[in-house]
Amino acid sequence: MARKSDDDSVPLCPICGMAMVLVRIDPRVASFSELHTYRCFTCGDVRAIEHENTNYHPAPVQRGSV
Numbered sequence: 001m002a003r004k005s006d007d008d009s010v011p012l013c014p015i016c017g018m019a020m021v022l023v024r025i026d027p028r029v030a031s032f033s034e035l036h037t038y039r040c041f042t043c044g045d046v047r048a049i050e051h052e053n054t055n056y057h058p059a060p061v062q063r064g065s066v
C-alpha cells in the first residue's frame, strides 16, 4: 500500500517499488547540477541521481571521478 508523495519527482525504488526519500543534496557547481541522494527506507537501497537545476546545458560530464 504505497503512500502518495507530495513530490512527483521522487524516484521509486528499483528493488521494492516504494517511494525513495531524499536524504542529501550535494551542489555540483562545476557541472551546474546537483547530486540528489535518495534512500529507500523499506529495503535500504541508496541511489544518487544527478539533477540539472538550470536551463543552461553544459557539456555532458563523465561520472565516476568522485
Ligand SMILES: [Zn+2]
Pocket: 013, 014, 015, 016, 017, 018, 040, 041, 042, 043, 044, 045
Ligand atoms: Zn526499496
